[in-house]
Amino acid sequence: MNQLFLNLIAAGLQPAVPPFPERDSFWMPRAVSTSAGHVDWLYYFIYWTSAAVTVAVVAAMVYFVVKFRAKSRSANEQPTATSDHNTTLEITWSVLPMFFMVAFFYFGFKGYLELRTPPQGAQEVHVQGQKWSWSFTHKNGCQDNVLHVPVNKPVRLIISSVDVLHSVWIPNFRVKMDAVPGRYTDLWFEATEPGEFPLECTEYCGTSHSDMLSKVVVQSQSEYDSYLDECTKVDITAEGGQKVYEKKGCATCHTVDGSPKVGPSFKGLWGSERSFASGSPVTADENYIKESILEPQAKIVTGFPPSMPTYKGQVSDDEITALIEYLKTLK
Numbered sequence: 001m002n003q004l005f006l007n008l009i010a011a012g013l014q015p016a017v018p019p020f021p022e023r024d025s026f027w028m029p030r031a032v033s034t035s036a037g038h039v040d041w042l043y044y045f046i047y048w049t050s051a052a053v054t055v056a057v058v059a060a061m062v063y064f065v066v067k068f069r070a071k072s073r074s075a076n077e078q079p080t081a082t083s084d085h086n087t088t089l090e091i092t093w094s095v096l097p098m099f100f101m102v103a104f105f106y107f108g109f110k111g112y113l114e115l116r117t118p119p120q121g122a123q124e125v126h127v128q129g130q131k132w133s134w135s136f137t138h139k140n141g142c143q144d145n146v147l148h149v150p151v152n153k154p155v156r157l158i159i160s161s162v163d164v165l166h167s168v169w170i171p172n173f174r175v176k177m178d179a180v181p182g183r184y185t186d187l188w189f190e191a192t193e194p195g196e197f198p199l200e201c202t203e204y205c206g207t208s209h210s211d212m213l214s215k216v217v218v219q220s221q222s223e224y225d226s227y228l229d230e231c232t233k234v235d236i237t238a239e240g241g242q243k244v245y246e247k248k249g250c251a252t253c254h255t256v257d258g259s260p261k262v263g264p265s266f267k268g269l270w271g272s273e274r275s276f277a278s279g280s281p282v283t284a285d286e287n288y289i290k291e292s293i294l295e296p297q298a299k300i301v302t303g304f305p306p307s308m309p310t311y312k313g314q315v316s317d318d319e320i321t322a323l324i325e326y327l328k329t330l331k
């Protein structure tokens with residue numbers, strides 16, 4: 001028993017055990033961060049302990065049910081037991097589980113501290129949740145709805161929300177943190193291999209919660225650096241506008257193929273006459289589109305809810321001009 005316990009402690013103290021499942025397992029996707037190994041190890045430790053205890057308890061129960069069943073109704077009504085207390089037994093079943101409880105706490109708390117303590121000098125990225133998309137802002141001002149990070153570097157996400165509770169979850173990294181309106185929260189990870197991994201909202205936040213999907217793109221440092229350079233440039237062309245449309249998450253609520261989603265489709269919008277819940281109709285021109293992006297509540301298109309968030313301070317004038325050029329091409 002003692003030796004087993006010491007082995008468990010030794011295993012827990014090792015730095016980053018080899019990421020546990022190297023492939024997607026029945027329970028969890030492949031582990032791709034430095035702390036994922038510890039999380040999985042603890043998970044399986046608790047899981048197998050619980051499984052063993054369940055089997056033992058059920059087996060004992062079945063055995064006693066059979067062994068001590070009443071032979072007849074009259075026998076059942078005549079209590080025959082003489083013993084009602086067994087000190088050895090009681091101490092055994094209190095002390096033995098205590099070792100396991102202490103181990104759960106020890107490894108759990110150790111893992112918790114590790115997950116809550118970003119290493120010094122971690123690269124910081126701001127994350128903003130908004131119904132129903134994510135936006136990631138890097139040091140140089142680059143803003144995107146997909147998270148790019150360098151491989152083998154600690155990254156700290158500083159998380160906030162514009163509207164309601166959201167939650168950042170990156171299953172492959174085994175990290176998760178709520179995005180709370182009005183305050184900052186954070187989490188950190190260090191990705192161990194390049195690739196693309198899902199990032200999703202895991203706090204129910206309204207109609208399109210399940211569309212609040214993004215991904216983490218883990219790249220080499222040089223690829224990441226050139227991504228940062230590219231990312232801040234905006235071409236004032238239809239192609240540039242299409243990129244803005246994708247990056248700023250407009251596609252969560254709008255389409256370009258004519259089918260309505262949360263908001264109207266952009267197909268055929270340019271130059272058409274728009275009618276509103278109140279006020280007189282206008283033709284969709286540059287000013288109307290700019291106003292729709294910066295002050296979406298000013299005119300509410302007939303048949304749609306007033307649920308578009310403002311993009312004031314989040315899209316630049318160049319980006320709006322590029323978007324307008326893009327909308328012009330969607331006949």
Ligand code: HEC
Nearest residue numbers: 131248250253262263264292296299300301304305307308
């Ligand atoms: C959360 C969902 C949502 C997001 C995200 C969103 N919109 Fe909207 N948008 C709407 C809704 C709903 C309407 C219709 C109601 C209204 O007029 O405000 C609308 C209306 C518009 C209109 C007027 C459309 C028309 O048919 O007259 C424009 C232009 C527009 N959005 C542009 C954008 C752009 C550009 C983005 C990305 C930067 C964006 N929207 C992001 C929900 C959204």
Ligand SMILES: [Cu+2]
Nearest residue numbers: 166201205212
């Ligand atoms: Cu959400």
